[in-house]
Amino acid sequence: MSLTLLKTELKSNVKMLLIFMALITLYGTVITLMFDPDIGQGMNELAKSMPELFAAFGMKDPGSTMLDFLINYLYGFILILIPFVFxxxxxxxxxxxxxxxGSMAYLLNTKYGRKAILQTQIVVFVLEHLILMTYTTALLLFCSTILMQESLxxxxxxxxxxxxxxxxxxxGxxxxxxxxxxxxIRYSIGCGAGIGFLFLL
Structure with a gap:
């Protein structure tokens, strides 16, 4: 594994990571602040009138607790789609x-082989996802317990x-x-993304 490449990749992907953190902050905060146990019955009635639409977005039942609400309205679709695009x-x-x-040739001209380079990229990939998911967890805990004063x-x-x-x-x-x-490029991105979207659908 190349520590130099690891540091370079982590630095170069900071901007993209921050953009996706901002998206999750926007959706996560807004949806968490929408929770109101009193409107659960009204949402259930609305879901009964349009069951296919609500089911498509994983929102059949708003639930009576904050966690049930987040599972249905945030984890059912948004927190699957946004990190998948990431x-x-x-x-x-x-x-x-x-x-x-064609810059892979330059990387292979260093003392590191294909295996070491790919191991480094895999570590970066997992670390970036770990950072995103840790941030998501901390954000939703903060919004629910501090802003909404609801216990999860x-x-x-x-x-x-x-x-x-x-x-x-x-x-991923x-x-x-x-x-x-x-x-x-059309196959390298298209196949993985296509299979993933089919899986989600």
């Missing part, structure tokens, strides 16, 4: 871009976020593998 872009940045621009089942919430992290490592690995296998 995985697609990160796979391009870490692997497909080097292949597309902490361990259930933690397990939920660990599961979400594992899901994104799986979906499809994109990363695709970027490693194909030389052409």
């Amino acid at each position: 995985s697609i872009l990160l796979s391009y940045t870490l692997v497909a871009r080097y292949m597309d621009q 089942d902490f361990w259930r919430f933690l397990y939920l976020n660990i599961d979400l992290f594992c899901l994104h490592i799986f979906l 690995s499809l994109c990363f593998f695709s970027a490693c296998v194909f030389n052409e």
